[in-house]
Structure formats: structure tokens, C-alpha cells
Amino acid sequence: MRKTLILPVIFSLFTWTGWAQNTTIALLKYQGGGDWYANPSALPNLIKFCNKELNTNLNPEPVTMAIGSSELFNYPLAHLTGHGNIILSPEEVENLRLYLASGGFLHISDNYGLDPYIRREMKRVFPDKEFVELPFNHPVFHQKYSFPDGLPKIHEHDGGDPQGFGLFIEDRLVCFYDYECDLGDGWEDPGVHHDSETKRLEALQMGANLIQFVFSQ
Numbered sequence: 001m002r003k004t005l006i007l008p009v010i011f012s013l014f015t016w017t018g019w020a021q022n023t024t025i026a027l028l029k030y031q032g033g034g035d036w037y038a039n040p041s042a043l044p045n046l047i048k049f050c051n052k053e054l055n056t057n058l059n060p061e062p063v064t065m066a067i068g069s070s071e072l073f074n075y076p077l078a079h080l081t082g083h084g085n086i087i088l089s090p091e092e093v094e095n096l097r098l099y100l101a102s103g104g105f106l107h108i109s110d111n112y113g114l115d116p117y118i119r120r121e122m123k124r125v126f127p128d129k130e131f132v133e134l135p136f137n138h139p140v141f142h143q144k145y146s147f148p149d150g151l152p153k154i155h156e157h158d159g160g161d162p163q164g165f166g167l168f169i170e171d172r173l174v175c176f177y178d179y180e181c182d183l184g185d186g187w188e189d190p191g192v193h194h195d196s197e198t199k200r201l202e203a204l205q206m207g208a209n210l211i212q213f214v215f216s217q
Contacts (some may be wrong), residue, residue, distance in 0.1 A: 023029040023058050023215075025077035026065040028106075034089035038111050046207045051189075052145060056207055056215075072099050077214050078106050081184045083113040088121045091204035097125045099172040100167075105214045108177040108203040109184040112157050122167065122175070131165035132176060138162070140176060143209040143216075151178055152202035154195065162209055172217065176210060183207055 009028050025043055030191070031037045043062040043111065050056045067074050068091045072078065078099075080086075088096070100106060108118055134140065134150070141147040141164070151162035162181035166173045186203020195203075 004201055008053075023056075023077075024075055025058065025062040026072060026078040027062045028067050028072075028080040029064055030067055030086045030088065030092075032085040032117065034082035034084035034086045034114060034117065035111075036080065036086075038083060039184040039188050040110075041192065042081075042184045043079060045189065046187045046211070048205060049204045050208050050211050053105050054212060056211065058211075066092075068095045070095075072096075073104070076104060077140065077211070078104060079109070079184075080106060080118075081109040081111045081114070083111045083200070085117045086114065086121055086155040087117075088124065093124050103170060104174070106175040107138075107210055108175065109182065110177070110179045111182060111184060112155070113132050113204070115179060118177070120144075126167060129167055131167060133190075134164045134173075134176075136168050138166075139164075140173070140209060141206075141214045143156075145205040145209055145213040147206060147209070151181045151198070153181060154199055154203050155182040155193070157182065173213075 007144070024049065027043060044060060047058045047060055047062070063075065065075065065078070067088060072095065110118070120207055122131070136148060136150045141150055151164045153162045157180050160180040163179045165177040165179060167175040183203050186195055186200055187207055188192055190200065
């Protein structure tokens with residue numbers, strides 16, 4: 001009960017200040033065999049880009065956080081990625097549900113192969129909700145940088161169009177899921193995937209839009 005009553009106030013303070021000072025992004029680790037630790041340079045590079053281009057003051061390094069940890073509530077934005085299976089314990093399901101209901105935000109980036117498992121587990125978190133594809137005019141695509149056609153296509157994967165899905169609590173977007181896009185790979189150091197500078201910039205700009213959207217909701 002303490003979390004339910006107090007956390008919305010904590011998270012609202014981040015919103016009121018616009019760009020929270022010394023805010024840290026949480027990288028979520030999980031069980032099930034998927035590589036939650038993929039893309040180690042991705043979040044530091046995105047943070048560096050946002051601090052330069054958006055004048056944010058995010059901590060340069062993310063913190064690795066278990067989904068079931070009570071410390072998760074200290075971080076208004078969490079990121080989850082990987083290629084394979086993810087299995088949440090009942091305690092993790094409940095903790096993640098409370099985190100998102102209390103004002104937290106989750107960004108999921110399918111690094112290829114995560115999709116069927118993350119959909120299954122998020123259905124456990126919110127049994128009465130479905131991922132909905134966001135229209136191209138949604139504000140998340142139109143922050144400092146405009147993406148009139150939605151998510152940029154960073155990596156080929158199965159060759160499908162990139163899609164941005166969301167989970168909502170009432171009218172509040174609490175989870176953004178990029179699929180057939182792979183934003184996280186685009187944030188990595190240039191030598192990792194050898195993406196073009198254009199693709200890396202598109203990925204970083206879209207990531208910056210996510211950061212700006214979260215702290216200005």
C-alpha cells in the first residue's frame with residue numbers, strides 16, 4: 001500500500017521539472033535464457049546523445065535492475081531488450097504491474113527473437129490489455145525530431161515494416177515496444193553492427209524522442 005500511495009507523487013515530480021536532474025535509466029535483467037545484457041553500449045550512447053542534443057542531465061551510465069526489485073521504483077524509465085526467452089516470476093509480474101501503474105515507463109526493444117515471449121509475459125502483467133500499434137501521428141514520433149512515417153527501420157530482421165506498439169493505462173502510455181526496428185542496435189558503438197551514420201542517427205533521434213516523451217507526459 002505504501003508504494004501505491006507514494007510512488008505516483010514521486011514520478012509526478014520528474015514530470016513537473018521537465019528534465020529530471022541526475023536521473024538514471026534502469027536496464028532490466030530477467031530469467032528465461034534471453035540475453036538481457038545485449039547491446040552494452042546502447043544506453044550509454046543514447047544518454048550521451050540526449051544530454052548533448054536535448055540538454056538533459058541523465059546519469060551517464062544506466063543501472064542494472066532486477067524486475068522484481070523494490071529499487072525499480074526509484075527509476076522513472078526502464079529499458080528491456082534481448083533476443084530470446086523471458087520468464088517472469090509471479091513476484092516480478094506483480095512488481096512490474098505496480099511500477100507501471102504507479103507512473104513508471106518501460107521501453108522494450110526487440111533485438112530479434114524476443115517477440116513471442118515478451119508478448120506472453122506482458123499479457124501476464126496486464127491480462128486485460130493488448131499491445132496496440134501507435135498511429136504515425138502519436139506524440140512519441142513527434143518530439144524534438146519528427147518521424148512522419150513512424151519508427152525508422154534500423155535492421156532487417158524478417159523484412160517487415162517497423163512497428164511501434166504501446167500499452168496504455170487509461171490514456172497514459174506506460175510501455176513502448178519497438179518491433180522489426182531494433183532501436184537498441186542502432187544506439188550501439190559504430191563498430192558493433194557497422195550501421196551507417198544515417199541509420200545510427202535515426203535510431204538515436206527516435207530514442208531521444210522517447211526520453212523527451214517520458215519526461216514531458
